Amino acid sequence: MGPLSTTAFIISAVAKVLVIFVGWLIVVAGVTLAERKIAAWIQDRSGPNRVGPWGIFQPIADGIKNFAKEEHIPGGASRWLFFLAPIISMFPAFVVIAVIPVAAPLPTPWGLVEVIVADLPIGFLFVMALASLGVYGLTLGGWASNSKYSFLGGVRASAQMISYEVALGLSLVPIFMLAGNVTLPEIVRQQQDALWYVLPLMVGFLFFSVSYFAETNRGPFDMPEAESELVYGFHTEYSAMRMAMFYLAEYANMVTASALMATFFFGGWDIPFWAGDNIGVAADGSIIGATPAWWVTLLTFASFAAKTAFFILVFIWVRWTIPRFRYDQVMALGWKVLIPLLVVYIAVLGGAMLALEAAGIEFGVRYALSLAGINLVLLLLIMFWLDRSRIVLGGAWRQARPQQARSRG
Amino acid sequence: MDISQLVFYTFAGLAVASSVLMITRRNPVYSVMYLVLTLFSVAAIFVLLEAHFLAALQVVVYAGAILVLFLFVIMLLNLGHEFDPDIRGKFWWVVGFGLGLVLFAELFVLARSVPEAPESDLLARLLADQGAVGMVAEPLFENYVIAVEVTGVLLLVAMVGSVVIAKRKV
Amino acid sequence: MLREYIPVLMIFAMSLGAGAIMVIGSAIFSNYRPTTVKKEAYESGMPPVGDARERFAVKYYIVAMLFLLFDVEVVFLFTWGAVFRRLGLFGYVAIMIFIVLLIAGLLYEWRKGALEWD
Numbered sequence: 001m002g003p004l005s006t007t008a009f010i011i012s013a014v015a016k017v018l019v020i021f022v023g024w025l026i027v028v029a030g031v032t033l034a035e036r037k038i039a040a041w042i043q044d045r046s047g048p049n050r051v052g053p054w055g056i057f058q059p060i061a062d063g064i065k066n067f068a069k070e071e072h073i074p075g076g077a078s079r080w081l082f083f084l085a086p087i088i089s090m091f092p093a094f095v096v097i098a099v100i101p102v103a104a105p106l107p108t109p110w111g112l113v114e115v116i117v118a119d120l121p122i123g124f125l126f127v128m129a130l131a132s133l134g135v136y137g138l139t140l141g142g143w144a145s146n147s148k149y150s151f152l153g154g155v156r157a158s159a160q161m162i163s164y165e166v167a168l169g170l171s172l173v174p175i176f177m178l179a180g181n182v183t184l185p186e187i188v189r190q191q192q193d194a195l196w197y198v199l200p201l202m203v204g205f206l207f208f209s210v211s212y213f214a215e216t217n218r219g220p221f222d223m224p225e226a227e228s229e230l231v232y233g234f235h236t237e238y239s240a241m242r243m244a245m246f247y248l249a250e251y252a253n254m255v256t257a258s259a260l261m262a263t264f265f266f267g268g269w270d271i272p273f274w275a276g277d278n279i280g281v282a283a284d285g286s287i288i289g290a291t292p293a294w295w296v297t298l299l300t301f302a303s304f305a306a307k308t309a310f311f312i313l314v315f316i317w318v319r320w321t322i323p324r325f326r327y328d329q330v331m332a333l334g335w336k337v338l339i340p341l342l343v344v345y346i347a348v349l350g351g352a353m354l355a356l357e358a359a360g361i362e363f364g365v366r367y368a369l370s371l372a373g374i375n376l377v378l379l380l381l382i383m384f385w386l387d388r389s390r391i392v393l394g395g396a397w398r399q400a401r402p403q404q405a406r407s408r409g
Numbered sequence: 410m411d412i413s414q415l416v417f418y419t420f421a422g423l424a425v426a427s428s429v430l431m432i433t434r435r436n437p438v439y440s441v442m443y444l445v446l447t448l449f450s451v452a453a454i455f456v457l458l459e460a461h462f463l464a465a466l467q468v469v470v471y472a473g474a475i476l477v478l479f480l481f482v483i484m485l486l487n488l489g490h491e492f493d494p495d496i497r498g499k500f501w502w503v504v505g506f507g508l509g510l511v512l513f514a515e516l517f518v519l520a521r522s523v524p525e526a527p528e529s530d531l532l533a534r535l536l537a538d539q540g541a542v543g544m545v546a547e548p549l550f551e552n553y554v555i556a557v558e559v560t561g562v563l564l565l566v567a568m569v570g571s572v573v574i575a576k577r578k579v
Numbered sequence: 580m581l582r583e584y585i586p587v588l589m590i591f592a593m594s595l596g597a598g599a600i601m602v603i604g605s606a607i608f609s610n611y612r613p614t615t616v617k618k619e620a621y622e623s624g625m626p627p628v629g630d631a632r633e634r635f636a637v638k639y640y641i642v643a644m645l646f647l648l649f650d651v652e653v654v655f656l657f658t659w660g661a662v663f664r665r666l667g668l669f670g671y672v673a674i675m676i677f678i679v680l681l682i683a684g685l686l687y688e689w690r691k692g693a694l695e696w697d
Contacts, residue, residue: 013586074621078436078438080439090598117590121536122464122542125465128465133472135477152635159643162477162643165646177660180662237621244601332696340685347678413581416588457581462658474651477643477647478644485634485635485639487632542658543662550658550666550669558676561677564652576691576693
């Protein structure tokens with residue numbers, strides 16, 4: 001099977017865009033329900049249970065309600081920007097899915113179809129570029145409302161997002177170093193050959209997830225909303241569907257973040273300990289490794305969906321468990337902890353990789369395991385330092401103190 | 410007409426239209442948004458030239474960072490109101506027109522002197538061989554490494570400068 | 580490889596279209612009956628005082644400036660990371676000098692209190 005002809009490519013592209021985009025919208029709608037259900041379970045309530053069995057049609061009811069609600073525009077608002085801000089906010093959140101590979105290549109009579117909307121040569125930077133556009137929706141939404149709460153919320157949100165964008169970018173550098181300059185499907189294939197990158201880049205994963213939590217403006221980093229301080233943050237003046245669009249953007253960002261975590265660090269659609277899905281495609285369209293089949297595509301998609309669902313669950317779980325940080329703590333975490341530590345991490349990792357190469361270890365499982373060992377040590381050191389002997393040595397510390405006092409007394 | 414030509418004219422038209430709108434808006438916040446659109450369209454044109462990495466950087470650095478700074482400064486100084494246009498009086502109209510003519514003359518000269526085209530498959534070969542980032546990165550860190558370090562010094566100076574300007578008292 | 584961008588254009592159009600449909604649909608189906616009080620900006624029930632678009636703290640400007648500078652640094656690190664394994668020690672030393680310069684700047688900002696939120 002050679003590469004797809006132009007006609008087949010266009011047809012497959014239309015099909016993929018439609019299926020993935022619509023599927024995506026359904027997933028995002030489902031996540032809004034999942035959040036309410038899980039929040040309810042965490043707080044020992046029932047959650048939505050009136051619309052359909054277990055409330056599964058709640059998102060549809062919400063949608064109808066949001067369309068029918070009265071729309072409000074504050075008198076002093078800049079009308080066009082006020083209309084535009086929700087669209088600008090949704091756009092980057094919805095477009096990032098284009099570069100995420102969701103399953104193993106699907107064999108068709110016309111050639112092998114990669115199950116990804118667009119296999120761009122700059123997949124990583126596409127994610128970065130769109131993440132950096134996310135700031136505008138919040139800032140403009142806050143500014144256009146011409147309300148004090150909205151304005152403060154918007155400014156705070158954008159300052160937080162740009163701070164963590166640096167950390168997010170820096171936490172992608174280790175993947176670049178390990179994988180070389182490759183596209184996202186290639187990352188998945190490399191992880192199939194060696195190990196999931198969560199092992200050799202453990203610290204990187206930790207920092208990536210923390211900065212993506214902050215980047216999606218969700219709890220415990222939900223500064224822009226901060227109901228107790230800013231009423232509702234940058235969308236205080238928004239109502240009806242336009243308010244719901246900010247929420248859709250937030251949930252879409254969350255799903256994207258989960259999918260990216262799965263792809264970068266947990267092998268994407270890879271099924272662990274099974275060689276049947278290690279399908280590679282050479283530049284000329286010929287197949288390397290296992291034979292593709294439609295059921296392999298389905299299985300790998302299930303694997304990807306399971307990983308993504310797990311991270312969505314973690315997102316929701318964390319939001320409803322950990323209390324919100326103070327704003328100065330959030331900014332301090334970004335600038336004084338994440339960025340310096342990430343830079344040091346990149347330096348150490350680079351040194352370790354050079355040393356491994358000097359020792360003559362080929363890129364593969366042993367290489368990745370050695371890096372995993374180094375990472376484990378670094379992770380423990382960082383945890384120990386962040387802990388400042390509060391939790392890990394907490395008991396010992398409390399016991400030791402009275403003794404000290406007595407000996408002095 | 411080729412489809413890539415169609416895409417080119419779409420984005421080129423968008424870039425020109427939004428930059429005209431950018432300089433004619435009286436509210437600076439709207440100007441910034443049109444500038445974002447301009448830079449985004451220019452990034453699309455870079456993609457058509459097979460400069461994938463440059464296109465991404467155009468969005469990451471220009472649209473995503475520099476213009477956020479612009480927006481912050483506009484909001485910070487409370488400039489987000491409608492102002493009288495900067496060009497007032499006949500003298501400034503003449504100056505502006507003259508500068509525009511100079512720019513068009515430059516464009517005309519540049520359009521006449523078409524540089525020697527590289528081999529047609531050079532970019533495609535480099536892309537397949539080194540990837541979109543590698544084909545920029547290798548020369549950057551091999552031949553122009555001094556320039557990279559000088560950029561580092563420049564960024565350091567900018568950092569110190571921004572603190573000195575913003576934090577007079579410290 | 581330019582044909583890979585065709586689906587990207589499609590998904591751009593679909594996202595913008597979905598956004599536009601939501602905004603326009605919501606505008607059509609809602610019945611907006613503005614009153615003078617309703618049009619006021621929300622200020623905890625009080626009549627709003629002054630304009631919301633006031634000058635605000637300069638520290639946000641410093642954060643935006645720092646973000647811009649570090650974003651450029653991240654871009655350099657991306658380019659370096661992509662060819663790190665091929666460049667080896669030479670590239671490593673080059674980027675370390677670059678990083679040390681930037682970290683010196685960050686430490687300066689830190690000592691000067693530009694990262695404090697007081």
